Amino acid sequence: MKFAFTLSLAATMALMAPPHASAADSTPSTKGLQSTKCLTSSNNNSNTDLYPIKSEVKYATLFSIDYHNTYKVVNNLSTKDTYVLYQCGSDKPSVKDASAYIPIPVTSASAWATTAAIFLEALGVQDDIKNLGTAPSMVSACLQKLLETVIEPFNESNSTAVDQQEDTNTVVFSMPGGSDSNITNTAYSVEYLEPSVLGRSEWVKFFAAFFNAEERANTLFESIDTNYDCFSTKANKEYNDIRPVIAWTNYAAPSEYNDNKAYWQVSFADYKYDIVRDAGARMLNTTGAKSTIFSTAKAFLDALEEVDIVIDESFESYPYTELLKNYGISDPSKVDYSWVTTGRVFRPDRIQSTAGGLGWFEAPVAFADALLQDLIGIAHPKFVKDGYNPIWFRNLAKNEAVNVITAADCTDIYAQRKNPVSECSSIDFQTPNPSDSDYSGVEQNETQDLIYDISKSKIINDDDNKNSSKSSGAISLKLNAFGSAVLASVAAMLGAAAM
Template sequence: MKLWSSTTSLAALLALLNAGAMAATNDTVSTAGLQSTQCVSSTESTDLYPTKSKVKYATGFSIAYHNTYKVVENRSTNNTYVLYQCGSTKPTVKNVSAFIPVPVKSSAAWATTAAIFLEALGVQNTVKNLGTAPSLVSACLQELLKDVIEPFNDSNSTDTDHQEQKNDVVFNMPGGQDTNTTNTVYSTEYLETSALGRSEWVKFFGAFFNAEERANKLFDSIDSNYQCFATKAEKEYDDIRPVIAWTSYAGPTQFNNNTAYWQISFASYKYDIVRDAGARMLNTTGKQSTMFSTSPAFLRALRDVDIVIDESFVSYNYSTLLKNYGIADPKQANYSWVATGRVFRPDRIQSTSGGLGWFEAPVAFADALLQDLIGVAHPKFVKDGYKHIWFRNLAKSDPVTVVTAGDCTDMYAPRKNPAGSCQLIDFQSANPSDSDYSDVEQSRTHDLVYDVSKSEVINDGSSSHSNDSAAARLTTSLVAGALAVLSALAML
């Protein structure tokens, strides 16, 4: 046997081994949990989808099954999509927005939330194009964006159309920059009124890949874990429920007529998850988000709040937040959330360009979001102290975790749920004498209501877009890039 002694021969061998490794990686993409992976003949008439998804919490979509096709409806946008098995006869259905052969072999997604659902299903091997690429925090999607997935060229509509047309399906959000409608599918998971409803959209995406088994299994585990967290939180913290306010500040810019405003958010899904976390929600007599024209009016609404979660569109330190909120001297401020230093931002996980993980995995994994919020409301709910996933305490200068492609270990593996197993967590009972609860009014479980009738309010949030409009704006391809830049600049 002749030894490989030359540099050229060694390089050739390494190249061969590398190519083999890459081929093995692609060949080992799992097909478990997928049904009807092959095309059929046009005469096929048997039920190809014995495993079906049933909607439990979500109100924004529905799925109806037939032998060789499915009818998926987005109820928020009134769009109907017919998914028919490749090779079968295209069904006759009226008022259809798009006919999509399934299982989908090539896909694209504009919004970060859609991309994470595809990764959670383990079908990222089908993804050819992604929007808002610089904002993506997922390590493995970042890795795939190096050589496998091509970012959308959103600066050239002609190029974008060509990219879209190469895919079987393009997942987008209403109002996105998409002029090609033949394979466009709108997803509106962000409009759901419950956290579990948002996560259940995994079934919507799963239908396009005949991945009902995967989607059902994943969601059932999320649902079960969520219910366990909610049950334990209710048992341990029913008498000690801090008040949480979701707030934000917008400085004067050309986009708001150079007029600053302060906002309290009341997205519907936040109500349920705050209560399930053993806390109470700051409510107002307005409907959804309420915007204040002056900081004193805004601060009056926060007078009896215990915890503030700041969702401003820029990242900054604690002193800047206090300044923006109109608090000159925190030692003189008579607010519980200032005195106890319980000011959080959901920006703990970021990409190198400042994209927030908050607009990715929390939508897909409601149980992880609930677990993290319990940690905000009750920081000592685990014996050894809780380490947050997405929230960081701004008052305590908690650090930011930057995720890079180097953090990916298997770019084709399904996205792992970051939640811990509730059954394995030993909840610690709340102690009223603890400093974390010293200013929390006990024995009250209803939300705190603030009357805005005498305040300087810009609007009462009655717009139809007020339901979590911040998340919707941030995840659209039109603004995500700009916000990521602003966020990155603000960190300098």
């Protein structure tokens, strides 16, 4: 089995596995695909460039693609794996230190992570998906529909069965950290480790190389890049001197996984800094560490003293009043934290599957411009004239409802997944009024800082409880590449909050 983790839903998934059948909702299109046919003895000419449309990597730092006439070399720069993709029917090339040789275009693929599945859907190659992991957590309506009739979930309760399922695929898109020795058809994708938000979305080009879908990937990513730049430019022009401070937070209740000791966390993933900055807001910095863990609620709250907006990513979803208690606030009327008094506490769980899977772990990775639009919407809710309703973020203080997606919401089972974003060029950004209630407590950013330094917190600089141990303050948490990958794997499979 690809992962050493066992899911509590595994037995249920095994029972839910549908028979393989075909769906007749639509016919898969070949538009935007190149070299869709295998070579034969009559056209097997190594001097002919089979891939005139190529993808160039602009932002992503964890993969590269090198093109040759009849094959491509795709490098995962994080795992140091090399995948040789050669046109079916052509002679298999010899590439030094190749991790896998995979004939293309792939017509039978599987994916363990929900993010990988969404990239395949965004490319419109979901007709080639044979198996999916964590199937009940899938939020995409059309992938849910395909899971009813065409795609078979991995039988995660039986490692032997999983191996057999994987062997029937041309390629298995997996995540590092597994213990399976059968890697001849495995390609690791680490889009969730990519530091920049646009770099994460650019992984669509990685997946496209396996399907000769470069034209589709280039067209999609160019539109994302252009729209993202428009949103960022407009937001930073309008909101340069009134930037609310945003903190990404997490509460972990006592459990066997943390020695029965609760902890509180502030996250500072690089991609989050990107979208907060580009949304015309400021990121609560964690003094250079990727995240800061607090062992007391007091230390945690002191760190949030100047925060205007909280985005809660706790593994478990709590009602607003219970969340405040978990954060150490029993009576919100007796505190003056801006994020409490204005009720600006959000959670990225607005879109869910019936099984509780979060859309947050799917489309936002692929569509950076839509994610930026959402961040602008919660940082500056009146950036459009009639107000903005976020796609993925739900206001807990307002008890906003969850939007449950089902297979019935799918209208075209084989169409390319549509980007949910608005066209930025058509939006007339509204100039903010500092006296508006939405900005209550937000300090004018006279220095134009893009980061609010958490080191200003007295609990870090000068703990007012002189008798307390160092554990009452902040604990820096730094993960090596493997640790990050493992946590990201758990996040993608179980729906846990990414760092």
